[in-house]
Amino acid sequence: MTNPDPISVFRTEAAELLEQIESGLLDLTRSLDDRDRIDAVFRGLHTLKGSGAMFGFDALAAFTHHCETAFDRVRKGDVPATHELVSAVLSAQDHMRALLETPNGDHDAMSAALLDGLHRAVNGAGSPVPAAVAAAPVAEAAGGLSEWRIRFSLPVNAMANGTNPLGLLDEMRDLGECRIVADTAKVPELSALEPRDIHISWDVTLKTERPRADIEDVFIFVMDDMELEITEVAVEHPAAEAKPAVTPIAKAVVVAERDAPAVQAANDSKQAKSAENVRVPAERLDEMMDRVGELVIAQSRLTQLAGTATDLGLRSVSEEIERLSGELRDTMMVLRMMPVASLFSRFRRLVHDLSRETGKEIELITEGESTEVDKTVIDRLADPLVHLVRNSIDHGLEKPEERIAAGKGAKGRVILSAHQTGGEVIITIKDDGRGINRERVRAKAEASGIIQPGATLSDQDLLQLIFQPGFSTAQAVTNLSGRGVGMDVVKKTVEALRGTIDIASKPGEGSVVALRIPLTLAIIEGLLVRVGQGCYVIPLSAVEECLELSLEDDLRSRGRSFISLRDSLVPFLRLRELFRTGTPPDPYQKVVVISTGSERVGLVVDQIIGDHQTVIKSMSKLHHDVDTFSGATILGDGSVALILDVTHLVAAGQQQEAQLRAAG
Amino acid sequence: MSSTLSGDASLTLPATLTIKTILSVQELILDFLNKNPAIVLDIDEAAQVDLSFVQLVTAARKQAEARAGRVLLARPASGDLYDVLERGGFLDGMTPGAAHFWLHQEKN
Numbered sequence: 001m002t003n004p005d006p007i008s009v010f011r012t013e014a015a016e017l018l019e020q021i022e023s024g025l026l027d028l029t030r031s032l033d034d035r036d037r038i039d040a041v042f043r044g045l046h047t048l049k050g051s052g053a054m055f056g057f058d059a060l061a062a063f064t065h066h067c068e069t070a071f072d073r074v075r076k077g078d079v080p081a082t083h084e085l086v087s088a089v090l091s092a093q094d095h096m097r098a099l100l101e102t103p104n105g106d107h108d109a110m111s112a113a114l115l116d117g118l119h120r121a122v123n124g125a126g127s128p129v130p131a132a133v134a135a136a137p138v139a140e141a142a143g144g145l146s147e148w149r150i151r152f153s154l155p156v157n158a159m160a161n162g163t164n165p166l167g168l169l170d171e172m173r174d175l176g177e178c179r180i181v182a183d184t185a186k187v188p189e190l191s192a193l194e195p196r197d198i199h200i201s202w203d204v205t206l207k208t209e210r211p212r213a214d215i216e217d218v219f220i221f222v223m224d225d226m227e228l229e230i231t232e233v234a235v236e237h238p239a240a241e242a243k244p245a246v247t248p249i250a251k252a253v254v255v256a257e258r259d260a261p262a263v264q265a266a267n268d269s270k271q272a273k274s275a276e277n278v279r280v281p282a283e284r285l286d287e288m289m290d291r292v293g294e295l296v297i298a299q300s301r302l303t304q305l306a307g308t309a310t311d312l313g314l315r316s317v318s319e320e321i322e323r324l325s326g327e328l329r330d331t332m333m334v335l336r337m338m339p340v341a342s343l344f345s346r347f348r349r350l351v352h353d354l355s356r357e358t359g360k361e362i363e364l365i366t367e368g369e370s371t372e373v374d375k376t377v378i379d380r381l382a383d384p385l386v387h388l389v390r391n392s393i394d395h396g397l398e399k400p401e402e403r404i405a406a407g408k409g410a411k412g413r414v415i416l417s418a419h420q421t422g423g424e425v426i427i428t429i430k431d432d433g434r435g436i437n438r439e440r441v442r443a444k445a446e447a448s449g450i451i452q453p454g455a456t457l458s459d460q461d462l463l464q465l466i467f468q469p470g471f472s473t474a475q476a477v478t479n480l481s482g483r484g485v486g487m488d489v490v491k492k493t494v495e496a497l498r499g500t501i502d503i504a505s506k507p508g509e510g511s512v513v514a515l516r517i518p519l520t521l522a523i524i525e526g527l528l529v530r531v532g533q534g535c536y537v538i539p540l541s542a543v544e545e546c547l548e549l550s551l552e553d554d555l556r557s558r559g560r561s562f563i564s565l566r567d568s569l570v571p572f573l574r575l576r577e578l579f580r581t582g583t584p585p586d587p588y589q590k591v592v593v594i595s596t597g598s599e600r601v602g603l604v605v606d607q608i609i610g611d612h613q614t615v616i617k618s619m620s621k622l623h624h625d626v627d628t629f630s631g632a633t634i635l636g637d638g639s640v641a642l643i644l645d646v647t648h649l650v651a652a653g654q655q656q657e658a659q660l661r662a663a664g
Numbered sequence: 665m666s667s668t669l670s671g672d673a674s675l676t677l678p679a680t681l682t683i684k685t686i687l688s689v690q691e692l693i694l695d696f697l698n699k700n701p702a703i704v705l706d707i708d709e710a711a712q713v714d715l716s717f718v719q720l721v722t723a724a725r726k727q728a729e730a731r732a733g734r735v736l737l738a739r740p741a742s743g744d745l746y747d748v749l750e751r752g753g754f755l756d757g758m759t760p761g762a763a764h765f766w767l768h769q770e771k772n
Contacts, residue, residue: 184719189727196686198716
């Protein structure tokens with residue numbers, strides 16, 4: 001296997017670093033004097049600058065240097081952390097992404113504008129320095145001249161992560177008179193060396209008036225994972241000039257705090273945990289998923305062949321392979337799953353920015369962040385969710401004065417939550433704003449020609465109009481929404497994921513948009529059925545039960561298309577008629593009852609063949625607009641079976657029911 | 665004074681000897697060392713060098729010595745290489761063997 005491209009690895013790591021910096025900045029907005037957060041942001045910026053320079057991203061390194069300097073001043077207590085400064089660095093951080101993605105682009109004007117903003121934020125910060133920040137550097141006041149013995153080895157990946165050991169040694173020299181001796185005893189032979197790792201350690205003797213904290217500060221970026229021993233060997237008190245120049249301290253070994261056993265154990269555990277994780281490019285997972293899909297199809301063919309064979313050995317092997325391929329498929333599915341936390345985390349920044357832009361006070365609450373979804377779903381849902389959250393904030397939430405007048409708290413609330421039910425994950429965006437104005441929605445839809453004036457619509461249909469192309473109720477086009485594009489794209493994206501959108505809204509109380517998305521897009525458990533001569537797959541997660549429909553019942557129900565199911569009427573669709581098979585019905589047809597949420601519909605089929613591991617293949621462009629099917633799959637005998645689009649069929653069944661009820 | 669012998673195979677190294685290129689430099693030296701037990705590294709005075717290269721050369725010396733071979737420098741460390749040795753703490757407390765290798769100083 002070839003080594004990964006270091007530039008590509010750097011880009012990935014820098015992107016993660018930027019996320020950490022962003023998260024730290026957002027945390028800081030809640031507690032501006034949190035020294036740990038300030039240090040963490042500073043460390044992140046420093047590492048980004050260092051590794052950027054190392055990998056040739058000079059513009060990124062130079063730009064980041066300014067932000068790092070600003071945070072260094074905050075860290076040292078020279079300037080306070082303010083909301084203005086945090087916002088300026090957040091904006092600068094977006095620019096760092098651009099410098100990372102297109103290092104050779106023309107970024108000068110933007111860099112200059114952002115640095116100007118940063119400069120103003122730093123120098124305009126006239127408020128008093130937060131006590132915790134100001135006090136820290138003073139806590140260990142400089143004493144007399146001391147001699148220190150510092151022995152250290154850096155984290156093995158320090159150089160690869162952008163730390164320049166020579167820079168650390170230079171910083172040490174800046175502290176005072178220094179003798180530095182490198183120890184190469186642990187450097188392995190060339191063939192065993194990973195040359196980006198570092199195996200050199202150092203033994204330093206330093207005479208300085210600076211306190212121990214200043215020595216520790218040299219290692220602030222690598223402190224967590226390194227081995228560091230700082231020993232005060234001798235001390236000279238400036239006031240006591242009559243005393244001997246150097247007073248030996250009886251083996252007063254001062255070991256850095258991080259070497260305490262408990263902390264060390266935690267570090268060991270952290271290192272072990274990090275060693276257990278392997279970074280794999282997403283496309284390799286996709287390739288592997290394709291291979292597993294092909295394996296499942298081949299296994300299905302084998303099962304079919306073995307089923308007709310008399311060879312017991314072949315049957316046994318076939319069953320074993322079926323079991324193994326099922327396990328492999330399940331493992332593969334788990335590998336592709338990611339917690340929605342990775343999706344939700346980006347909304348903290350969005351809400352922070354929107355709050356500043358709109359002047360609205362907003363509280364973002366996230367729930368169910370550990371819910372896991374297929375990686376592709378996460379990737380594709382990002383933009384739709386951004387649009388929905390923007391919409392909630394821009395259209396839904398009121399200005400503080402409006403909210404207070406309406407008897408609500410000044411701060412609006414947006415709740416982003418996820419939970420799993422069966423084979424679906426439901427992601428909801430809920431706000432406590434003014435709710436959707438139905439009159440305005442209707443008026444706008446009529447004016448845009450989306451519906452006829454005075455058209456009869458259910459409440460849900462009326463609300464769903466906001467997802468129609470070209471629909472917008474915003475009276476002014478804002479930076480956030482109101483361009484009349486987006487909500488229809490949201491719907492298309494969700495439907496492309498085989499998902500649905502439900503919407504509910506109460507005037508004055510807020511709105512809830514719920515996205516129901518299948519957990520996976522690659523392989524599903526399906527129920528294989530026959531209708532006429534063709535085979536079809538119904539996603540098993542949607543199947544509630546199967547019933548027999550005798551010829552008599554079938555005849556009796558003609559014209560009504562309802563079955564009675566435990567005292568409730570369920571509409572059903574005859575797939576033979578829907579697909580125009582032109583074949584006579586089997587004497588004992590079956591009804592497969594499927595559901596999405598609370599809506600149910602029965603599908604009349606000729607035969608239920610059984611469960612089937614369904615590798616989903618997308619439909620050809622020619623068939624892309626056929627609503628009834630969401631995809632296709634290849635069966636064991638090589639023939640193609642179409643996968644029924646449950647959402648569409650349930651909606652069709654419900655529509656049929658509504659028409660029949662209306663007709664009396 | 666040169667420490668090389670006429671039988672030593674000389675390897676001219678590229679101008680960038682930093683962490684950016686260190687993997688390919690390792691391959692180059694390793695390949696050369698596998699073919700020749702005694703090698704001389706020819707490092708341009710203007711070459712860009714960082715600590716990863718000093719570590720690499722140290723590892724190469726260890727490997728050669730373990731196999732009764734040797735690694736030498738074509739000329740005493742200068743330019744960036746000397747700077748890294750100095751800043752990295754390789755000159756303070758340098759052993760006679762190391763001083764002979766890096767700076768071509770006579771062993772006493």
